[in-house]
Amino acid sequence: MxxxxxxxxxxxxxxxxxxxxxxxxxxxxxxxxxxxxxxxxxxxxxxxxxxxxxxxxxxxxxxxxxxxxxxxxxxxxxxxxxxxxxxxxxxxxxxxxxxxxxxxxxxxxxxxxxxxxxxxxxxxxxxxxxxxxxxxxxxxxxxxxxxxxxxxxxxxPAYLEFGIDPLDDGRLFAAKGDFIVIGARPSVGKTALAIQMARHMGQTQKVGFFSLETGAEKFFDRYIANSTGTDFGRIKRRELDEEDWPGISAKMHEDMKRVNLDMIDASGMTVDDIRAMTLARRYDVIFVDYLQLISGRDRDNYSRVTQISMGLHNLAQQAHVAVIALAQLRRAERVTDRKTRKAVEYAPTLSDLRESGQIEQDADIVMLMYLSDPDNRNSARILRVAKNKEGRCGSVRLLFDGGRQRFDCEPQEEAPPIGQLQERPKKTEPEQMNMFPVQRGVV
The missing domain is CATH 1.10.860.10 (DNAb Helicase; Chain A)
Structure with missing residues (x-):
């Protein structure tokens, strides 16, 4: 009863x-x-x-x-x-x-x-x-x-600016609450690009950079090379002299005043750890380098990465924080061109995001970066907006200055040759309008 x-x-x-x-x-x-x-x-x-x-x-x-x-x-x-x-x-x-x-x-x-x-x-x-x-x-x-x-x-409107004109002028429409993924294969420069973007955003937002791969010392070697224009090789070899220090000190004092950026040594962190620190320190934007290294309870990689992707997506929406996560792409697929009989690589697509299709599903924006000539490590980088829920997709060519750890947009009139890289013969993604002006030699 x-x-x-x-x-x-x-x-x-x-x-x-x-x-x-x-x-x-x-x-x-x-x-x-x-x-x-x-x-x-x-x-x-x-x-x-x-x-x-x-x-x-x-x-x-x-x-x-x-x-x-x-x-x-x-x-x-x-x-x-x-x-x-x-x-x-x-x-x-x-x-x-x-x-x-x-x-x-x-x-x-x-x-x-x-x-x-x-x-x-x-x-x-x-x-x-x-x-x-x-x-x-x-x-x-x-x-x-x-x-x-x-x-x-x-x-x-308070859209995020990445410090790359075609992205900012092309109306990427990225904002707080978005989950953004930047995918690249190893050694293409995604960490250097993320540091440059984080430094730019830190001038208007409070930014947290969760580094699961790079320690604080190496992170700030890259940061200072990017900010001051000091040769990265000389920094690594400890060859700076008295003439270098006044310029470095002046520029870094300026950054300390106007760049609101924290680097977090996030090795071993889970999504819950990242969420707790993000909320405690009230970040507006967080970078995660990189997604597949976040710890999870599932032993199976597919399940673990799926849960990580969903967790970062929920963090962005619930905490109204922009989450920009770097991600590894699958190894390049090499085939023989029937006409030239030379080995070529396919340009990466959304399906090349490693471990889980959930990343593609959860992300509001996906950018893929790759070499215009995979056999030349110094060739221009292609930064392709492959998914953009609020805007258009397209590509921009970036020149990477390894000495200064900086990316700059390539002048349209000086576009280098495409090199040995081809698009996949069969489209795997929906057709979308190009958000950027057509540039010669763009893959």
Missing amino acids: VGKMPELDAQYAVLGAVLIDPSIAGEVVQTVREEDFGDATCKHVFAAIRDLYISGSRIDAVVVLHQLGEEYRDYLSQLMDVTPTSAVWESYAAIMRDQAQLYRIRGLAAQLEASLSVDDARGVIAKLHDELSDKSRRVVSVSGGFQMFLNAQETQ
């Missing part, structure tokens, strides 16, 4: 409001969830109401009683008796959600106190951040949407 109801609580008032006024059942079912009810009997009553609503059945006290059983008769009567009105059910629902959330937070706090290791504590902290994030469902009418559009048109 169902026990007597405790003193009046918001969760009882929500259910009582539905029984008094069944017309609000649909809104209630869309607003609250079963886990928002702390009382087990309330959960059963809500589940019965929800099932009746989904099946299109009539909802009133008699029908709900029939669904639950005769032992609920007194309980349903008490629900209606203790509910003064159905007019303010939304206030009851808001109070109920707050009570349920506080209960879950207290449970997580107890788990945090009982943690046996730092890793366990980080996992609980990540759950706490997730619990505290706004998960409210937003319903917007056409009139509300139009008003939102009018308000937005009166403000300047």
Whole structure:
């Protein structure tokens, strides 16, 4: 037999409001969830109401009683008796959600106190951040949407700038909340490109660079070469002389004032670790170098990378942070050209993202970088926007100055030859319009 109801609580008032006024059942079912009810009997009553609503059945006290059983008769009567009105059910629902959330937070706090290791504590902290994030469902009418559009048109859009003119001028439309992937094969320069982009973004955003492959010393060797124009080889060989230091010091003091960038030695970190630090330090943009090196619980690489991709995608959306993750591409496929009888490589496509197709699915933007001539490590890089949910796709050629660790757009009138690299004979991706001006020699 169902026990007597405790003193009046918001969760009882929500259910009582539905029984008094069944017309609000649909809104209630869309607003609250079963886990928002702390009382087990309330959960059963809500589940019965929800099932009746989904099946299109009539909802009133008699029908709900029939669904639950005769032992609920007194309980349903008490629900209606203790509910003064159905007019303010939304206030009851808001109070109920707050009570349920506080209960879950207290449970997580107890788990945090009982943690046996730092890793366990980080996992609980990540759950706490997730619990505290706004998960409210937003319903917007056409009139509300139009008003939102009018308000937005009166403000300047805050799109991210990468420091590469064709990307910034070509309306890549990258913003906070986006999950962006930059894929390349080993030793093409994706880390150097990411450092250059991070330094540029750090002038207007708070940036965190999570490096899972490169230590702090090597990272800042590259950073300082890029920022100051100092020869990277001389930095590595420790051959700097007295004439170098005034320029280096002046430029780095300038960067220390205007570039808001942290490098995090992220070796061994999980997505939860990255989430916790991102939220704690309130980054606007994070770089992850690189995605496949993030630690995960799954031993199978495919499952592990799938979960990592989904985790980074959720972090971007829930925390309203731009997540820019580097990713390894599969090894180049070499074939023999029928006409020239020479070995050629296919330019990479989205399907070359290693380990999991989930990366392609989760990403809002995917950029693929590769050598225009795979047999010449000094050849121009092709940076191809292969996926762009909010804009157009296309390619830009970049010249890489290894001595300064810098990428610059290649002048259109001086485009080098394509070299021994070909497009795949069969298209594997949907046709999209080119977002950039046509350049001679672009692959």
